[in-house]
Amino acid sequence: MGFCCYVAVVILFPLFLSIAFWNITRVEIEAEIPYFNDKDFFFVSLESSTNRSSQFLLNLATAKSSFPQFSQRVRDGSNLEYDFYRDTCPEAEAIVRSAIARVYFDHREVAPALLRLFFHDCFIQGCDASVLLDDNDGDKNRSSEKQAIPNQTLRGFDKIDMIKEEVEQTCPGVVSCADILALATRDAVLLAGGPFYPVLTGRRDSHQSFFEEATNQIPRPDSNVTHTLHLFSLRGFNERETVSLLGGHNIGKIGCDFIQTRLYNFEGTGQPDPSIPPDFLLQMKLNCPENKNTSTNDFSEFIVSKRVSSSHSDFGMSYMQALSSSVSSGAAFDTHYYKSLLRGKGLLFADQQLMAEERTARLVSAYASDDGSTFRMDFARVMLKMSNLDVLTGLEGQVRLNCSLPVSS
Numbered sequence: 001m002g003f004c005c006y007v008a009v010v011i012l013f014p015l016f017l018s019i020a021f022w023n024i025t026r027v028e029i030e031a032e033i034p035y036f037n038d039k040d041f042f043f044v045s046l047e048s049s050t051n052r053s054s055q056f057l058l059n060l061a062t063a064k065s066s067f068p069q070f071s072q073r074v075r076d077g078s079n080l081e082y083d084f085y086r087d088t089c090p091e092a093e094a095i096v097r098s099a100i101a102r103v104y105f106d107h108r109e110v111a112p113a114l115l116r117l118f119f120h121d122c123f124i125q126g127c128d129a130s131v132l133l134d135d136n137d138g139d140k141n142r143s144s145e146k147q148a149i150p151n152q153t154l155r156g157f158d159k160i161d162m163i164k165e166e167v168e169q170t171c172p173g174v175v176s177c178a179d180i181l182a183l184a185t186r187d188a189v190l191l192a193g194g195p196f197y198p199v200l201t202g203r204r205d206s207h208q209s210f211f212e213e214a215t216n217q218i219p220r221p222d223s224n225v226t227h228t229l230h231l232f233s234l235r236g237f238n239e240r241e242t243v244s245l246l247g248g249h250n251i252g253k254i255g256c257d258f259i260q261t262r263l264y265n266f267e268g269t270g271q272p273d274p275s276i277p278p279d280f281l282l283q284m285k286l287n288c289p290e291n292k293n294t295s296t297n298d299f300s301e302f303i304v305s306k307r308v309s310s311s312h313s314d315f316g317m318s319y320m321q322a323l324s325s326s327v328s329s330g331a332a333f334d335t336h337y338y339k340s341l342l343r344g345k346g347l348l349f350a351d352q353q354l355m356a357e358e359r360t361a362r363l364v365s366a367y368a369s370d371d372g373s374t375f376r377m378d379f380a381r382v383m384l385k386m387s388n389l390d391v392l393t394g395l396e397g398q399v400r401l402n403c404s405l406p407v408s409s
Contacts, residue, residue, distance in 0.1 A: 079393040084179075084201035089171035093183055093201075099163045100187040111192035112252020113156040118185040119248070119386070120151055121178075123235065124214045126390025128206035128397060129177035132157060134404040136209050145209030150218035153257060157404070160184060164403050177403035178203035182387045189383070192251050193333035197380035199387055204397025207406040221258040225353040225360060235389060237382070243354060243363040244378035245386065250337035254317055254347040256288035262349050264290050275352070277344050284347070287317045317347055335375055338368035 085092040103110050121131040124145060131151060136142035145151060160181055167175045179201045186199045219231050232242040263284055266273040272281055337351075341364050346352025354360045367375045398407045 080200035080202045080388060080391060082198065082200055085171070085175060089167070089174045091170055092167055092175045092179075095167050095170060096163055096180060096183045097187050099166055100159075100184050101191065103159055103162075104188060104191045108192070109252060110156060110159055111188040111194075112248075113154075114159065114181070114185045114188045115248050115251070117154050117156045117160075118181055119245075120154060120214070120218060121181060122386050122389045123218060123231075124210050125206065126392070127178055127182060127203060127387055128390075128392050129181055129203075129400070129403060130206040130209040131214070132160060132177055132181070132403040133206075133209040133406060135406075136211060143211040145211055145214045148211050148214035148218070150220070151214055153255060160403055168401065173399055173401060176203050176205045176397070176399045178205050178391070178397075180403075186383070186387075189251075189333075194251070195333075195376040195380040197384045197387075199384075202391075202393055204392040204394065205400045205403075205406075206392060207398055219350060221348040221350050222261065223350045223353070225350075225357045228350055228353065229357075229360070237385075239359050240363055240378065241382045241385065243360055243367070244375060245382045246351060246354070247337050247367065247375055247379055249348070249351060250335075251333060256291070256317075258348055259284060259288050259317070260291055263288060273349065275344065280345050284317065333376065334372040335368050335370070338364045338375070342368055 083093075100110070117131065118127070121127055121129060124130065131145050131154070133144050133146065136144050146154070146157075160177065163180055163184055164175075164177060167180060179199075182199050182203065183201070186197060190196050217231060217234075219228050223231075229239060229242055232245075237245065262273045262276070263281070264270075264272065276284070340346060341352060341355055344352065344355075346355075354364050367378075400407055
């Protein structure tokens with residue numbers, strides 16, 4: 001019953017866009033993480049007395065005229081618009097939203113899967129759906145972005161294909177795969193209890209994918225904090241934005257593939273990472289028993305060898321499990337990720353490394369210290385920023401009819 005009401009609210013939220021503008025509701029927070037000064041969003045907390053997991057932060061966009069920055073590219077400018085398909089395919093966003101609601105009802109893991117898929121797409125040459133291609137610029141002899149080591153464990157391609165087919169039945173050749181992925185990710189995050197954020201549309205799809213870039217530039221689970229911050233800074237994200245974006249790890253499960261070397265062969269020593277608390281190490285090993293393919297210290301080689309045993313990818317841990325009963329945690333999209341890091345219970349080495357640098361450690365502590373409203377607000381803002389990252393518009397790209405295949409010239 002609670003879930004049905006929750007889905008109903010999510011499906012009906014566009015109706016609120018016609019309501020007169022509201023003033024921002026502000027709450028008091030500490031100096032470590034000050035709020036932004038611009039008045040972009042109105043936040044509404046919907047709280048259920050019987051099921052706190054249905055609590056989520058709803059962000060309503062006001063009129064396009066109130067947001068001149070919406071029509072500007074984050075770094076270089078773009079022609080993205082709010083409700084871009086209002087004339088050419090007015091049903092587009094409703095089709096995406098309805099499809100995601102159906103999928104989420106049966107497969108809750110679709111939210112973290114699409115969030116990760118979207119991140120991997122946007123992080124390499126911008127949000128252009130290049131990660132969805134099965135070949136590179138129509139050449140099946142050139143490796144595709146999807147085949148790069150960091151992308152071989154991505155999921156959700158079939159869900160995007162399904163939504164694309166539904167949209168094509170209503171509006172053939174109009175809505176890009178890049179827009180569908182951006183909208184579907186936002187709606188899935190909202191269903192998972194995350195904050196709403198406006199998604200501008202008008203993206204075009206890339207005709208090629210970027211295998212080498214994806215191989216070398218996707219952040220690794222075993223990276224130190226310096227390298228992680230560097231990769232994010234190259235794309236215009238500061239430390240605060242990086243720490244808030246990594247908070248997306250609080251939903252879904254971290255596969256054992258990404259934990260194994262830390263548990264059994266840290267830095268080639270044949271031993272676990274000595275920084276893991278003993279009780280947590282035992283908990284992690286129980287969830288991720290040793291895979292004999294982890295004899296190498298090279299994560300890339302491990303992922304390649306791991307593919308021969310796909311069933312092993314079904315194992316893993318969530319940050320909710322990592323926190324366990326030591327600290328109370330409410331909805332899935334709260335601050336338990338940051339609370340876990342404060343206790344040395346980061347599942348990924350790269351996550352725990354946020355505590356190794358003073359500035360990022362202070363941000364982790366600040367996010368963990370309130371009721372989650374600060375994190376959710378920041379996460380909404382950084383997702384909006386990422387969704388506009390280096391997009392293709394107009395004649396710069398194409399609208400694929402099939403998300404896995406480029407349109408031939």
